[in-house]
Amino acid sequence: GAVVSQHPSWVICKSGTSVKIECRSLDFQATTMFWYRQFPKQSLMLMATSNEGSKATYEQGVEKDKFLINHASLTLSTLTVTSAHPEDSSFYICSAPTSLAGSYNEQFFGPGTRLTVL
Amino acid sequence: GENVEQHPSTLSVQEGDSAVIKCTYSDSASNYFPWYKQELGKRPQLIIDIRSNVGEKKDQRIAVTLNKTAKHFSLHITETQPEDSAVYFCAARRGQAGTALIFGKGTTLSVSS
Numbered sequence: 001g002a003v004v005s006q007h008p009s010w011v012i013c014k015s016g017t018s019v020k021i022e023c024r025s026l027d028f029q030a031t032t033m034f035w036y037r038q039f040p041k042q043s044l045m046l047m048a049t050s051n052e053g054s055k056a057t058y059e060q061g062v063e064k065d066k067f068l069i070n071h072a073s074l075t076l077s078t079l080t081v082t083s084a085h086p087e088d089s090s091f092y093i094c095s096a097p098t099s100l101a102g103s104y105n106e107q108f109f110g111p112g113t114r115l116t117v118l
Numbered sequence: 119g120e121n122v123e124q125h126p127s128t129l130s131v132q133e134g135d136s137a138v139i140k141c142t143y144s145d146s147a148s149n150y151f152p153w154y155k156q157e158l159g160k161r162p163q164l165i166i167d168i169r170s171n172v173g174e175k176k177d178q179r180i181a182v183t184l185n186k187t188a189k190h191f192s193l194h195i196t197e198t199q200p201e202d203s204a205v206y207f208c209a210a211r212r213g214q215a216g217t218a219l220i221f222g223k224g225t226t227l228s229v230s231s
Binding site: 034042043044045046049091093095097106107109110111112114 | 152159160161162164167207217218219220221222223224
């Protein structure tokens, strides 16, 4: 099956710094990727849709200047949390749909990145 | 936009009993409904999915039913086992293939032996 990786798996940073999270599709090309955020004991909330070669589409209430998304290639999307604050501490998960045979555009999720802002 | 409601938020059953989780969605254009199992700190794992042109799908102890008219779908787990204990999420795909999933709030299932 399709594999999506994320790096780093966890990161601790100081308040005010920026953190970059990478999402890679390892064995398929993804023109679209999605970024979700999950707070403890809550659901996955869609943050934005990352589109290869064009601007990301952000969900209502998500600050595009704070959560910078770049999708520079067909296998890599990055999420940069700028000027991170403790309230940004969360589990960030990316996903990518694939049209691999039999998948019906099933979405494959990365393993997630645990961000802790001190 | 799409909104997915999921009930119950917690469910406790005895080993061997059945468990049912229900979801409703708001966007009649949604056409794909997956169910995910998530263990603490890990990525969601797809356990079963159903497309809008199908009313029911079964995979061993797991089944999903879909009522398009009522806009609701349900997950049924039979003969539950302790290892079924986890958080389960339903989701609806917002639009055509390749578009984002919108998730329900999740159900914490506890199976006691």
